[in-house]
Amino acid sequence: MLRTSRAIAACFVHSVFSSSLTRSAPYKLSVRSRLLRMVLSGRSSPCFIKPITFQAENINPAMLISYRDCCNVSKGKKLDFECTKLPLKDFCTFIETEPKSEVVAFFRELATELESKLKILDFHMRVVNCEEGFKVEVFYGSEKLGPPVLPPSNCISCYPNAPLFPGQEPIVEARECVLEEFSSQPHAVCRLDAKGRCGFIITPTRHVDRMSELDDEELFGLWSLAVRVLREANLPFTTMILNHGTYRNVEHLHLKVWVEKNLYEQYRAQWSNERQELWRQLQDLALKRPRTKRHSKKH
Ligand SMILES: [Zn+2]
Ligand SMILES: [Zn+2]
Numbered sequence: 001m002l003r004t005s006r007a008i009a010a011c012f013v014h015s016v017f018s019s020s021l022t023r024s025a026p027y028k029l030s031v032r033s034r035l036l037r038m039v040l041s042g043r044s045s046p047c048f049i050k051p052i053t054f055q056a057e058n059i060n061p062a063m064l065i066s067y068r069d070c071c072n073v074s075k076g077k078k079l080d081f082e083c084t085k086l087p088l089k090d091f092c093t094f095i096e097t098e099p100k101s102e103v104v105a106f107f108r109e110l111a112t113e114l115e116s117k118l119k120i121l122d123f124h125m126r127v128v129n130c131e132e133g134f135k136v137e138v139f140y141g142s143e144k145l146g147p148p149v150l151p152p153s154n155c156i157s158c159y160p161n162a163p164l165f166p167g168q169e170p171i172v173e174a175r176e177c178v179l180e181e182f183s184s185q186p187h188a189v190c191r192l193d194a195k196g197r198c199g200f201i202i203t204p205t206r207h208v209d210r211m212s213e214l215d216d217e218e219l220f221g222l223w224s225l226a227v228r229v230l231r232e233a234n235l236p237f238t239t240m241i242l243n244h245g246t247y248r249n250v251e252h253l254h255l256k257v258w259v260e261k262n263l264y265e266q267y268r269a270q271w272s273n274e275r276q277e278l279w280r281q282l283q284d285l286a287l288k289r290p291r292t293k294r295h296s297k298k299h
Helices: 001-020 089-097 100-117 216-233 261-268 273-288
Strands: 027-032 038-040 079-082 123-129 134-140 190-191 199-204 239-244 255-258
Touching: 001 239, 089 216, 100 123, 190 216, 190 273, 199 216, 199 261, 216 255
Parallel strands: none
Antiparallel strands: 027 038, 038 079, 079 134, 123 134, 123 239, 190 199, 199 255, 239 255
16 A cells, blocks of 8 residues: 555656756745645756655655755755645644644654755745745755854853843843743743844744754744744734754744734834833844854855
């Protein structure tokens, strides 16, 4: 039975790939599994892409088909992941109404597909709602410098007294940005954006580099806190961003939840004077921050 489904899967992949290979850019490929539908698209045509041959010991029963991207690294590659579970739900509803195990399984499948199968470790991951349901867009393949290497004690998500803008006055400590009203659960913390942008930063309590390193409780805790914050603040999100590897600007995994400016300003109007003042300081410090040269590496 497995052989049959794999044969069908391989044939599907084969036909998709052969048609895409004869056509020039932009290309679009589609792969489906139990919880995920994955679409690969880009501006240039892939060199060659072929289905992975399943290793007996590695068969994940949830995954019907997969593939390997054998292209040389080029700019502007993008993968789209969509949740295949019906009915389709917007992202917040998905997190709130699916069983925890399904939410965890969705993100595990996504991480396994990206990191273990496609070997993509450096990427910009973006959650957006679409007409029906939501999708996770993954951008990769551009060379980035990655986060600056800092001593562990400088981690602003681990050390409450770490300065957010080292060397600049006034000193604002990391703890000052914590939104205590949203940070009572054990696995994740919610903060103001350190640069005073319109949104929230959600970090796992434990210092990890990648979403795949989180345990189930932490993984669910991260996404569910983002949704809880939005619901309690009565705000919709525009995008949620989770950068990995060289696409990060800070080592400690952090989920950026962005909100439309006008709506965020209405929300900010409800803050205490103290928090408003902190917000103004952050924006000011970010503006006056000495510019560092963090352009792309050239070979
Ligand atoms: Zn075929
Ligand atoms: Zn940390």
